[in-house]
Amino acid sequence: MTDTTSTAGLSPRTVIQLPITRALAQQYVANAVVPGLFEPYRMWGLCSRMVDVARVDSGAQARAVHGLAEAGTEFPEGDGLFVIRFLASWPGLFRASFGGATTVGAARLGSELVLPDPFLGTGYTKYAPAAVPEYWMELAEVPIGAEIWHMTEQGGDGYEQGLARYAGRHTGWHAFPTAAQRGLTPAPGPAPAPDGAIARGLGAVVQGDAYPADFGPNDGELTAYRAAPDGTMMSRQLDGAQCDDVFLRRLLTTWRGVDFEVLAAGPDTATLALATANTEHAAALALTPAGRHAWRAQVPRAELGELTEKTRRIDVQDLSA
Template sequence: MTTTAGLSPRTVIQLPVTRQLAGQYLANTVVPGSFEPSALWGLCSRLVDVIDAESGAAVRAHHGLAGAEADFPVGDGLFVLRFQAHWPELFRASFGGRSTAAAARLGSTLVLPAPFLGTGYTEYLPVAVPEYWLELTEAPVGAELWHLAEDGAEGWEQPLARYSGRHSGWHAFPAAEDLGLPTGPVVPAPGGGGVARGLMVTFQGTPHLADFGPNPGEATAYRAAEDGTTLTRRLEFAQCEEVGYRRLLVSWRGAPFEVLATTDGIATLALTSGNAEEAAWLGLSAAGRHAWRARVPADDLDEMTEELRPLAAPGPAR
């Protein structure tokens, strides 16, 4: 398995999300062309590097978000996603800059506004911790959404929901209602046209779309039953003839994108560079924090490539 410095398949990741995104995950909200509750992305750190913090305010500071009050207001604590890394190749150290030129000097395309430093670490408040950029991917089975209360009083860490797969979504715990956040059932994405992406496994000669988990080295595979329902099966990578990660990559106006859906000749694209300057130049719509999308005629796309990155089973637990 390809490795990323500091990460193993069993590393627990903590990814801060805004209150708005937390609410969309909890409610299993689909915003056509903009947000799917199965999707994860963005700047994150290892849980072990921030676990010593004793309040939501302190955790915000560890993640370098003390100066990002527009997205993470003082007094609101912090909402975070927690999940195992499963496949470290989905992550890279957060090297980049606040301009395209600065990022290019580090051989990176990651360009984000302050408080992003681009050094591979968060801001030094109160201490810098390693930081990673997670490319757009599906949530692994077993991912959890937590709220960390501002003042660190007793019971300040509360789990709000657990993810059980792309067809069954997020299942909320009672604490979510206490925070005034709506919850809701899974609603299929409207309109169809979705492109099969993410983890793919071949079992007994048949390929299946799958999610990582619930444990490292395992996949939750999906197939359609004759009555139209979706069946799931938990497989170890070692049971499968092939395990790979699929994306459909294209170029549009000279910038790199992934195709997420095509409907009636219109393609929904996600920018893969993580470059906020590039997104502004192209006039892209924001799709959550540090994410940008476009809907364009499929005939305007160039250099379409189906990328399939092979995975190998992770080594034994240590």
């Protein structure tokens, strides 16, 4: 079945701004894989449209408009703000940030998004005098062309600088000289996939053959990958209309009654990511934090519930609407 999910206010051409902590910015720029916890070719989280948050003149103002003025532990005063900017590509990856501080409260809104203050759960950031629309982006592979930017605390000339650009899952993040100037330590990509990694994310069928793919580098485009006989990875940019089928897939399961996605599996253990951002479930299961609003677990495979591959097919027309 083709997924015709639409998200109000978003199109494939919408530029999204996703705030990230300094620690996450460092991991991305370093193309660092933290086994079981972080891969620099994926992202997720609370974000907003660039058009709604661009009218700021400093990192302090940028934190405020994103509702992060009270999130000093993760976004300390004086450090400005790091963000990832990228094209939405497919609005089905996003939903308005309806939720609550408890599972029961979120359920009243038909949501499973349960996060602590300053999260409001109203679909808007916690910002005065005027809140802006806010979205939750599910765990997804970074689209080609995404960029990391930093805004200094007090603003001024040159306060906003691009630090790195994403060139694809087999190439990684390419840092600019400004990354080191803003206190980050770059490292060349690509980052290796974790052992036992499960095939997930975007795929494209071209002339009857399925290939892993990334969104981008331009709206309406995909980049498909194929391994050459010598193991060299080749890529090809495709317009959505050149594809027979475009899809997103995940391998889902349950553990101790809670929904998870399987990211990697070995003979005896599996790496799980909490399928929804729910702080109550994370606390109850003593999950390991894996970045902002993300939790993971390493569990015996024998404890997993039924494994279910979920495939959402994407109407290629929705990639260039």
